[in-house]
Amino acid sequence: MHYLVIANISEIKDYQPACVNNFAFDDIGTKMPDACCDKASWGTPGPPSFFQGAADVLTKPDDTKIWSCYVRTAPAPFNGEWIRNYIGCENGKLLAHEECVPGDVTMVTQEQYVAGEWTYPMNTTFGMTKFEDGTAESCGCSPQANFDQGPGCYIAFATLAQMGGANPAVFVKVEGTCPTEMTV
Numbered sequence: 001m002h003y004l005v006i007a008n009i010s011e012i013k014d015y016q017p018a019c020v021n022n023f024a025f026d027d028i029g030t031k032m033p034d035a036c037c038d039k040a041s042w043g044t045p046g047p048p049s050f051f052q053g054a055a056d057v058l059t060k061p062d063d064t065k066i067w068s069c070y071v072r073t074a075p076a077p078f079n080g081e082w083i084r085n086y087i088g089c090e091n092g093k094l095l096a097h098e099e100c101v102p103g104d105v106t107m108v109t110q111e112q113y114v115a116g117e118w119t120y121p122m123n124t125t126f127g128m129t130k131f132e133d134g135t136a137e138s139c140g141c142s143p144q145a146n147f148d149q150g151p152g153c154y155i156a157f158a159t160l161a162q163m164g165g166a167n168p169a170v171f172v173k174v175e176g177t178c179p180t181e182m183t184v
Contacts, residue, residue: 001056001087001096003156004037006169007049015047021155023169029146030155037153037173049168056085060131069100069132069139074121077164078108082127083120086136089178095148096174097141098157102130113163121160147174 006012012020019036021027035041039052058066068088074081084100101107101120108118122130132139136146147154156172 001085002037002173002175003053003056004039004171004173005051006047007051007166008047009167009169011047011049012169015042019169019171021169023155023158023167025144027155028144028157029148031147031149032153032155032171034153034173037171056087058087060128067131067133069130069134069141071122071127071130075160076166078121078160081121081123082130083122083160084127084130084139086139086141087174087176088135090135092178093148094150094174094176094178095136095146096154096172097136097139097147098145098172099142099159100136100139101142103140108160108163110163147172151175151177 009023016036018033021030021032039046042050056070056072058070069084069086071082071084074083084102086095086097086100088095099107105119105122107120112118142157145157151174153171153173156170158166158168158170161168161170
């Protein structure tokens with residue numbers, strides 16, 4: 001999973017008209033043209049508010065085991081905290097999800113954010129204990145952020161950024177293949 005963010009949604013029409021969307025809650029999980037997730041397609045230097053970091057790492061720091069339900073750094077304004085995503089194969093199909101909140105914590109609300117007290121996103125110590133192998137369901141993933149149409153570009157959640165006052169367009173590129181089953 002690799003995220004691409006346009007902090008100022010109004011810039012999209014000038015660079016990638018096919019990527020214009022309302023970016024409302026109901027749009028999360030919508031499959032978009034692949035160009036929306038392709039940095040080169042946005043031109044050089046691209047929109048002024050463009051940002052793309054490194055692709056998600058599916059391993060714990062200093063380890064090589066790949067987890068289907070993995071912990072990654074949280075976006076601003078939750079810098080230094082951790083969230084959980086899912087990517088895996090279910091019934092031979094590549095699936096990815098966001099907001100895979102462990103059962104022993106709850107997703108931050110706006111009220112908790114304002115008060116400065118929440119359990120998810122997670123601190124480093126707790127977050128590093130939440131790598132799991134499982135399904136999207138067993139990992140507690142949001143059914144809304146369901147990237148279930150195979151590899152491609154999707155509209156992703158911007159909920160955490162919105163708590164900090166931003167309203168970005170967030171795209172996620174889902175890549176990978178599922179092993180083929182051998183038949184004899």
